[in-house]
Amino acid sequence: MKHLTYIFFFVLLFFQSCYKEPVFTDFQYETYNRIVGPEGGTINFYGNYENDTKNTILVSMNVPAGALDSMLVFNMYQYEDYELVLQMTDGFAKIGSKFMYFVPFYESEGYNERGQLDLSYHLSINFNEPISVTYHFLADAKELSVENWQEAELYHDNYKLTNQSYQLFRIKIPKLDEWGEYNNIFVNWNRQGYPDGYDRTDLSYIVSGLWSQLNDYGTGTQNLENWELVDNFELNTTDNYVTFNIYSTDYIYVLAQIIYLEPAEVPLKIQSSIEKKYPLLKILRAAFDGESYQVYLSDNSYASYTKNGDFIKLINDRLSYSDLPALALDYINANYPNTQVKKVILTESENSKKYETLLSSGIKLFFDESGYLTGSFQYGFDPSDLPTEALNYLSQNHISEVITNVTFNNEELYNPQYIVYLSSDAKVYFDAGGFWNKTLYYRIKKDQLPEKILSYFSENYPNTAFSGINHTIWPNGSSYAVSLVDSKWFQFDENSDLIGREFLAIDEKDLPPAISTYISTNFSTKHISKISFHSYAYSSELNGPDEGYDIYFDDLLTLAFNPAGELQELYGNNKSHLPNNFRTFMASNYPNDTIAFCSFRIDGSFAYFGYDQVLVRWEMLFSDGGYLGLGENNLFAYRTIYDPSLSDLLSPIASYIQNNYPGLTVYESSKYFSAYYGNQIAYFVVLSDYTSLVFNESGGFIEEIIYKKKNTSKKSIRQQKISKKRLEIINMLKENSSENKY
Amino acid sequence: MKTKVIILLLLFLLPFSIVYGQFLHIGLRTFVTPLQKTSFYQYDINDYVYYFANEYNETIRFSGFETSETQSYIPFPSLYIRYDKGNSLFFEADIFATWTSNEAKYKNSVDFSDYANAFNPDSKLENLGYNSIKLKWAYIGNSLTAGYVFFKTKTIRPYVFGGISAYYLLSLKPGDFYEDTRSVRNEIIFKNLNTFRTVTLYYKGGLGIKYHGLSLGVYLEKNLLAIDKNADNSDDDAPDEIYNSRPNYKSISSINISLSLNLLSFNLLKNQSLK
Structure with missing residues (x-):
């Protein structure tokens, strides 16, 4: 029996020693929670819910001691709405991140019980000290998402393009009853009875301005009223984060680039064009995205202009079936009797109008101004x-x-x-x-690329990924077009030789030194918003390979350089947009003129005066509506003023008009250097009845010209494009003339 | 604590030294556990909560664990020595092994559809750790019992018995069905559930029938002392002990069915084997 006892004890001791504590990592709850109290601390929100071993920090809050009076639990949400982003991009703001905000609650109160009505509203808490927040806005970005293509598209088309020209804005969340009793933002509750951020419609209305302090819920028109620039934010677009202070829980934060322009901010050249073309319409607002202007007009149509201020088209997409010309209506009734017309869009471009009609069957019909069918498209x-x-x-x-x-x-x-x-x-x-x-x-895989092309990328771009590969075959050849995730595009011919490149978002540090030097010398105070690069091996017109950099600044200045760093084009709208030496030249030669628009093209463009065409490199629109053109070496080329009084003209010219064209007024008067009339200064005057007169430098009459439309078929496409501006003026004349008839 | 265990065991070994024995049986036993019930300490609704800082603001709330009931029909092995004192009284010591699993349940703030979509889009996984964490236990134990057998003239004889068991925790780990991608969250939760004592004591009592060397018994087992390392802190509301020293396990009770067979029997008086 004694032996049994001993055995039992030995077994006990042996068993007890068998247990081993599980091995834990050092990752503590304290580093993974979202509670903080008066003692302060750091909360890191991780952007890797699907795999929490990655520890990717999405938002970091550094709460100083004393900032809070009691224990708070912070919920962090990122609101994303594809439709809203499109809506804002349409003339208001280019969105550069998700909309990030915090929903706090007191730890002592908990929050899981549905029915605690006071917790359904926004809990506004002011901090005693500012809390520093770092938002890594691409940390949880989805480059590919089969289920949610909008998410991937927003990443590629918006968030990824965020650069230093973007700014951090905060958007007001109303406190309880701040915008009126019962006019409050609501907390969403999920099926578990837990908060799930704010109501998405409420958020959408606040961001788009449909709901604000002045506009009851959903009654406003789209605006940026609730938006406010955040002071002292630090944006790092290399590592994709922004750091800023928050003082309360009352705001939504977003990175964005405001493209909205007030009517008064629209370049005068465009204002003038709108006034002439559409005298009955007012400019409601406008937008400039670095490439073109969209000008929204009072009849809900919008006009597009190039960055140079040239008219492109006017689109009115709010027409109804009955707005179609009678011939078009007849055609639809005869050929598609049982089909409903879903949408009618009118596009007015230079000298033409086009109606686009979408039928419920998916067929699009195109009609000209008179209602004749000009084309169709069927999906x-x-x-x-x-x-x-x-x-x-x-x-x-x-x-x-x-x-x-x-x-x-x-x-x-x-x-x-x-x-x-x-x-x-x-x-x-x-x-x-x-x-x-x-x-x-249009969606081939990487391993289907020829070895030569793959080698090109492995050697030159080893750390990037393919976002799309196209392969086109035609009877006499083929090509590959390859897009990378970092907005680079390449084209290869059938021998896998590189024939084209376009980089839509390159870094400032990758600019050739000559260009950087030019910018730092002439535009040191300006801020670059975007740089693109293109290179095509095939010939562009007569100048060989087409290669260059386009540089966009956040105050609308745009420069184009060739790779050698020589300025090729410039578009600006004030004197600070002129290079130093030319700024000096203008200040000394035209000290009283205020620039409203300016452009420079190294290969020049032509201005037309009767039988003359004048090559200009610099062209300027002044705030009085007059134009100035300068040729090579800044030599005078032309100067045009509109609607001058007779006293503005040389007295012999004024007398001649008074005597020979009584009752007519002068629409345009241009002083220019004429090659046609023997390399001398001449005056080209257009009267209100469209009569054109030419005078010599001393005002002596030379001849009267009956305008005939020039045959431009021999001009290059580029020249035709440049001459549009002149055609625009001529069209204005036409319209003015036709208006006067009534 | 260990001293207490040793003293208790000594008390139960005492009958072996004071009784005047007759037969000694060595046998094999197997037992199943049709019901094991674990109860937990209860906490206020806002007390035992994990506020994880992830994209979904996931909140895990142990609003008091739900009572866990499991059953096992695995025939666990046991080796015993039984000492018959006369025709009715017997004493027994055994060694056994047992293993089991149960789930600590909690409430998850994330909607299941969102959770499943994130971690189990193809619905291939069995257990996602959405609202429970699976615990796997393995023990070796021994017990001492005393019993009384009725109707000494009958062939089939009913008996009652009672005693004490000691369980030695060999292993406690979370279930292996969870996604590796949740390892940080799961480990934080499990780390605070790892408070079960390595040695726990239970009392047991039951009844059975005996036919020659074959016995069939049913018995109840319930913990005798605290089973949680932090049981002494159960009334302590100090904030710093919310997660680090919080007791979880309050009691365990089980119903077991055993089948025993004497393999070798010795007549200690005649000093000879009967079989």
């Missing part, structure tokens, strides 16, 4: 109606694939085209007869 074309040749081609070359869609593009009526979409992510193009034009494989 969902019946594959069995494809021409026999096309069906034969498909059965021979793509027998195992399924046709997912066919479109019939007949926009111009004379060159219809069928596009067949295949299940292999290929688009096959056929002409009207069904003959094969080309095949585009």
Whole structure:
């Protein structure tokens, strides 16, 4: 029995020694929670919910001691709304991050019980000391998302493009009853009875200004009233974070670039153009995105202008069926009697108008100003109606694939085209007869690229990833187009030789030194918002390879350089946009003129005066509406004033007009250097009845010109584009003339 | 604490030295546990909460663990020595092994659809740790019992018995079904659940029937002393002990069914084996 006792004890001691404590990592709850009290501390919100071992910090809050009076639990939310971003981009702000905000609650109160009505509202807490917040706005970005393509698109088209020109804004969250009793933002509750951020509609209304202190819920029009620039933020676009202080829980934070312009901020050249073209319409607002101006008008239409101030088009997409010309209505009634017209869009470009009509069947019909059909486009074309040749081609070359869609593009009526979409992510193009034009494989995989192209990327861009690869084959060749995730685009020919590159967002440090020097010398106080680079191996006009940098500044100045650092083009709208030496030149030669718009093109553009065409490098619009053109070496080329009184003209010219054209007024008077009349200064005067007169430098009459539209077919495309500005003036004359008839 | 355990064991070994024995049996036993019930310390609704700082503001709330009930029909092994004192009284010591698993349940603030979408989009995983953490336990134990067998003239004889068991925790770890991608969160939760004592004592009592060397018994087992390392802190509301010294496990009770077979029997008076 004694032995049994001993054995029992030994067993006990042995068993007890068998237990081993589990091994834990050093990651403590204290580093992973979101509670902080009066003693202060750090809260790190991690952006890797799907894999918490990565420890990617999304938002970091550094709470100083004494900032809080009691224990608080912070919830952090990032609001993202694809539609809202599109809405804001349409003339208000380019959004550069998700909308980030905090929803706090007192730890002592908890928050999980639905029905605690006081917790359904925004809890406004002012901090005793500012809390420093660092927001890593790309930390949880999804580059690819099958389920949520909007998320991936927002990343690529918005957040990833955020650069130093973006600023941090805060958007007001109303305190309880601050905007009126019962006019409060609500907390969303999920199915577990826990808060899930603020109501998405409420947030959308606050961001877009449909709800503000002045506008009851949902009654306002879109505006930036609730937006406020945050002071002293530090934006780092290399590591993609922004650091700032918050003083309360009453704001939503977002990185954005305001593109909104008040009507008064629209360049005078455009204001003048709108006034002439659409005298009955007012400018409501405008937007400039670095490339073009969108000017929103009082009839809900909007006009597009280039950064140079040239008119592109006017679009009115709020027309109804009855606004179509009678001929168009007849055509639709006759050919599509049982089809509803879903949308009518009128596009007015230079000298033409086009109606685009979308039918409920998916067919788009295009009509000209008179209502004649000019083209059509059909999505969902019946594959069995494809021409026999096309069906034969498909059965021979793509027998195992399924046709997912066919479109019939007949926009111009004379060159219809069928596009067949295949299940292999290929688009096959056929002409009207069904003959094969080309095949585009628009989503091929990396390993399908030729070895030579892969080597090019592994050598030159080893740390980036492909975002899209296209392969196009046509009867006489093929090409590859490759896009990288960092906004770089490449094109290779059938021999896998590089023939084109476009980099949409390159860093300032990657600029050639000559360009950096030019900018630091002439525009040292200005801030670059975007730099793009292009290079095409194939010839551009007569000047060989086309290669250069476009540099956009956040105050609308735009510069274009060739790789050698020589300025090729400049677009600006005040004297600070002029290079130093030219600024001095203007100050001494034209001290009384205020620049409203200026442009420079090294290869020049032409201004037309009767039979003369004058080459200009610098062209300026002054605040009085007059133009100045300078040629090579800043030599005088022309100066134009509009609506001058007779006293503004040379007295012999004024007398001549008074005597020979009584009752007419002068619409335009230009002093210019004429080659046509023997390399001398001449005056070109356009009267209100469209009569053009030419005088010599002393005011002596030379001749009267009946305007005939110039044949521009021999001009290059570029020259035609440049001459648009002159045509615009001529059109104004026409409109003015027709208005006077009534 | 260890001293207490040793003294208690000595008290239960005492009968072996004072009784005048007759037969000594060595046998094998197997037992199953149709019901094991674990109860936990209860806490205020805002007391035992994890506020994790992740994108979903995930909040795990142990609003008092829900009572855990598990069952196991695994035949656990046991080796015993039984000493018969006369025809009715017997004393027994055994060594056994047992293992089990249960779930500590909690409430999760994230909607299950969001949670499953993040961690189990293909619905391939069995256990996501959404609102419970699985605990896997392994013990070796021994027990001392005394019993009384009725109807000494019958072939089939009912009996009652009672005693004490000691369980030695060999292993406690979280279940292995969870996604590795939740390891930080799960470890934080589990770390604070790892408060079970390595040695725990239970009393047991039951009844059975005996047919020659074969016995079938049913017995109840319940903890005798505290089973949580931090049981002494159960009334302590000090804030710094919220997570680090919080007791979790309050009691364990189980119903077991055993089948025993004497393999070797010795007649201590005649000093000879019967089989």
